[in-house]
Amino acid sequence: MIDNRLAAIHASDVSVSVELETPEMTLNLGPQHPSTHGVLRLVAKVDGEMITSVEPVIGYMHRGYEKLAEVRTYPQITALVNRIDWVSGFANEIPFMVAVERLMGIEAPPRAQYIRLILTEMARISSHLVFLSSYPLELGAATPLMHALRERERVLDLIEGVTGGRFHPNFNRIGGVKPAAGGGSGQKKVLQDLPAGFLADTRKAMDEVDDVCDDMVNLVLGNEIFVKRTRGVGIIPKDRGMEFGVSGPNLRASGVKFDLRKSDAYLPYANFEFDIPTGANGDCLDRYWVRMEEIRQATRIVRQAIDGLPGGDLQAKVPRIIKVPAGEVYVRAENPKGEMGYHVVSEGGRGPYRLKIRSASFSNISVLPWLLVGQLVPDIIAVLGSLDFVLGDVDR
Amino acid sequence: MMAPKIPGIGLAKGLWLTLKTLFQRPPTINYPREKETPVPRARGVIALDIEACTVCMLCARECPDWCIYIEGHKEMQPPSKPGGRPRSRATLDRFDIDYALCMYCGICVEVCPFDALFWSPEYEYSEGSISSMLHDKERLAEWLKTVPAPPALEAK
Numbered sequence: 001m002i003d004n005r006l007a008a009i010h011a012s013d014v015s016v017s018v019e020l021e022t023p024e025m026t027l028n029l030g031p032q033h034p035s036t037h038g039v040l041r042l043v044a045k046v047d048g049e050m051i052t053s054v055e056p057v058i059g060y061m062h063r064g065y066e067k068l069a070e071v072r073t074y075p076q077i078t079a080l081v082n083r084i085d086w087v088s089g090f091a092n093e094i095p096f097m098v099a100v101e102r103l104m105g106i107e108a109p110p111r112a113q114y115i116r117l118i119l120t121e122m123a124r125i126s127s128h129l130v131f132l133s134s135y136p137l138e139l140g141a142a143t144p145l146m147h148a149l150r151e152r153e154r155v156l157d158l159i160e161g162v163t164g165g166r167f168h169p170n171f172n173r174i175g176g177v178k179p180a181a182g183g184g185s186g187q188k189k190v191l192q193d194l195p196a197g198f199l200a201d202t203r204k205a206m207d208e209v210d211d212v213c214d215d216m217v218n219l220v221l222g223n224e225i226f227v228k229r230t231r232g233v234g235i236i237p238k239d240r241g242m243e244f245g246v247s248g249p250n251l252r253a254s255g256v257k258f259d260l261r262k263s264d265a266y267l268p269y270a271n272f273e274f275d276i277p278t279g280a281n282g283d284c285l286d287r288y289w290v291r292m293e294e295i296r297q298a299t300r301i302v303r304q305a306i307d308g309l310p311g312g313d314l315q316a317k318v319p320r321i322i323k324v325p326a327g328e329v330y331v332r333a334e335n336p337k338g339e340m341g342y343h344v345v346s347e348g349g350r351g352p353y354r355l356k357i358r359s360a361s362f363s364n365i366s367v368l369p370w371l372l373v374g375q376l377v378p379d380i381i382a383v384l385g386s387l388d389f390v391l392g393d394v395d396r
Numbered sequence: 397m398m399a400p401k402i403p404g405i406g407l408a409k410g411l412w413l414t415l416k417t418l419f420q421r422p423p424t425i426n427y428p429r430e431k432e433t434p435v436p437r438a439r440g441v442i443a444l445d446i447e448a449c450t451v452c453m454l455c456a457r458e459c460p461d462w463c464i465y466i467e468g469h470k471e472m473q474p475p476s477k478p479g480g481r482p483r484s485r486a487t488l489d490r491f492d493i494d495y496a497l498c499m500y501c502g503i504c505v506e507v508c509p510f511d512a513l514f515w516s517p518e519y520e521y522s523e524g525s526i527s528s529m530l531h532d533k534e535r536l537a538e539w540l541k542t543v544p545a546p547p548a549l550e551a552k
Contacts, residue, residue: 079501
C-alpha cells in the first residue's frame with residue numbers, strides 16, 4: 001500500500017526538471033520535541049518538502065509495567081496502572097478493576113459505580129481539554145492554552161477533593177471505591193465518600209467547561225489559520241483506520257460510530273443518554289471537533305449521573321487478603337485516548353501471573369508510518385498533535 | 397464544520413474574547429508569595445504517630461515500591477498491677493520513608509491497623525539532594541500536627 005502511494009506521488013511530479021530534484025535527506029525529529037508529548041523519535045526520509053518514509057522509534061519511556069505487575073499484589077497494581085496514561089489517570093484504573101472483579105465474581109455497588117463513572121468522565125474532560133489547548137499551541141496559537149487549562153484545573157481540583165490526587169487518584173479498590181481512610185480501629189475509619197459541596201461544585205464546573213468549549217469554537221475552530229492548517233491534512237480513511245487498530249476519537253473522526261461505552265457494559269453507561277459524535281473526513285480538523293463534542297457529551301453524562309446518584313455502600317464484600325481464582329479475562333474500556341484493555345491471567349494467587357496491557361496510544365501511533373507518507377514537513381507536527389497520544393501510554 | 401464566512405471574523409472573535417478576559421481576575425496564584433490551601437484529602441506527606449506504631453511491618457510489606465524501612469525491638473514493661481507479669485512491648489527504633497521512592501499511593505496509611513499513619517496535605521519539603529528525602533521517624537512525627545480533620549461528607 002505504501003509503495004503504491006509512493007509510486008503515485010512520484011508519478012505525479014514528472015514535470016520537475018532534473019536540476020530541481022533534491023537528494024533524499026534524513027530528518028530526525030525528537031526524542032525531545034514538545035509536540036511528541038513525551039519522548040517519541042521520528043526518523044523521516046524527505047524528498048524536498050515531501051515525506052517519503054517515516055519510522056517512529058518508541059521505547060524511551062518503557063517502564064515495564066506488565067513485568068512489574070507480575071511481582072505485585074492486586075491492590076498494589078492499582079497504584080501502578082494509573083500512571084500509564086497520566087493525563088487521564090482515573091480512567092486507566094477502571095478496566096483493571098472491572099477485570100479483577102469479574103474474575104472474582106463480584107460487582108461494585110451502584111453508588112461506587114456511579115462515582116467511578118462521574119470521575120471517569122471528568123478525567124475524560126480534563127484529558128480532552130489538554131488536547132484542545134495544546135494542539136493549537138503546537139500549531140502556533142498560545143492563547144487557547146490559557147483558557148482551556150484554567151477549566152481543566154477546576155476539574156482536577158474536584159477530582160483531588162474526592163480522591164486526594166490530581167493526576168494519580170488511586171481511588172478504586174477491588175469491589176468498589178476507597179471506603180475508608182484507615183484500617184482496623186474505629187477512630188480513623190473515616191468514610192471517603194464524596195465531600196460536601198462536590199455535587200454543586202461539579203455542576204458549576206460542567207457549565208464552565210461547556211462555556212470554554214464555546215470559547216474554543218470562537219478562538220480555534222473559527223480561526224482561518226487553524227482551519228487552513230488542519231482541514232484535509234492527515235486523512236485517515238475509515239477502513240485504513242480500522243486495519244491499523246486506531247480507536248477512540250481518532251477512529252470516530254473518520255466516521256466509524258464505535259464507542260465501547262455503548263457496546264461494553266463495564267460501567268452503567270446504559271442508564272444515560274448521550275450521543276457519539278463522528279466526523280466526516282477523518283482529517284485533523286475532524287479529530288479536533290470530535291474531541292470537543294465528546295467534552296460536551298461528557299458534561300451531559302456527568303450532570304445526569306449527579307442527578308441520579310444512588311445511595312448505599314461504597315464497597316462490596318471482599319476478603320481482607322485478595323486472592324483471585326484461576327482464570328483469565330480481558331476487559332476493555334473507552335478511555336479518553338481510545339480502547340484500553342487489560343488481559344489478566346490469574347493462577348489463584350495474590351498477584352496476576354501475567355498482565356497484558358492494551359493501550360490506545362500504541363495502536364494509534366502505529367498508523368503514523370502510513371499516514372505521514374506524502375505529507376509536507378510542517379504537517380508532521382499537525383498530524384502528530386492531532387492523534388493525541390501520550391508516550392507513557394505508548395511505551396507503558 | 398464551520399467555514400468562516402466574512403474574512404477576518406475568526407480573528408475578531410478571538411480578539412473579543414481576549415478583551416473580555418483582560419478585565420477578569422487571573423485564576424493563577426503567585427506561588428512563593430501567596431499559597432494555595434490544599435484540599436483536606438490531598439496526599440502530601442505521611443505523618444507518623446510513634447506511640448501508636450507496634451512495629452507490625454504491615455505497611456513496609458504492602459508498600460508497592462518498598463520505600464519504608466522499619467526496625468524495632470521488644471522492651472520489658474513493668475507489670476500493670478503489683479504481683480503481675482512484666483509485659484513485653486514492641487518499640488520503634490527506626491521508621492524511615494524514602495520520599496524519593498514513594499509514589500504516594502497511600503496503601504501504608506490504609507493497611508495500618510493501629511492508626512499510626514496519616515496523610516497530611518503539606519507539600520513544601522523539597523530538598524537539594526536526593527538523600528535528604530529520607531525522612532526519619534522524628535521528622536515524620538513532626539508532620540502529625542499538620543494533619544487536618546476529615547472533610548464533611550455529601551448528604552446521601
